[in-house]
Amino acid sequence: MHISKAIKKQKKSYRWFLASMMFLLIAFPIVVFLLGKTTLFYMSYLIFLEMVIVISIFIVINVNTIDFQCVNNKLKISTGILKKKNVILCDKVILVHTEGKHENMEIIIVTTLKIRNKFIRPITKSFFKKYPYAASEYKKIKLIKPEEIYYFTIIKSGGLRKYQLLDLIYKNCVKAVYTDLSIENIKIARGQMEI
Known part of the structure; x- marks a missing residue:
């Protein structure tokens, strides 16, 4: 594969990853509140997942910039x-x-x-x-x-x-x-x- 095509493909997958992570970042809290799972266990698990998503976004952006x-x-x-x-x-x-x-x-x-x-x-x-x-x-x-x-x-x-x-x-x-x-x-x- 030619390098210019590879760079375009990498940018496309990078954007797709960021979009999917942003979707998950927004969707998880909405699902938890719609299902009424607001106990301490679910809320702490939600916070943990949100932190993992934010850290993964930060790492990917940092590595590719x-x-x-x-x-x-x-x-x-x-x-x-x-x-x-x-x-x-x-x-x-x-x-x-x-x-x-x-x-x-x-x-x-x-x-x-x-x-x-x-x-x-x-x-x-x-x-x-x-x-x-x-x-x-x-x-x-x-x-x-x-x-x-x-x-x-x-x-x-x-x-x-x-x-x-x-x-x-x-x-x-x-x-x-x-x-x-x-x-x-x-x-x-x-x-x-x-x-």
């Missing part, structure tokens, strides 16, 4: 309901790697500059354990410029729209090294391969 743009060499990425902002200078990106496929894909970006960004962390041993393939590419880059301090950030939210983000990164971060796995996902993002 992503906004991004590239302006003046700055890649601005906002994820989640609370719009966690991640700003990355395109010229300072040195490595782009992806883990996983489809909605579960994670984009790992390694950069040499941390600009007022709490989501960019320094590379530590945990990075090497969690992302061994990216770590091997990082080691090659570190051998060339050992004096540089490197940082990384991971983009997990966004569903299939992360493919569009990956394509935007590829267009604007021209100095970066792209791993084989990220190249495969870029081909999917550009329509050269299907999901």
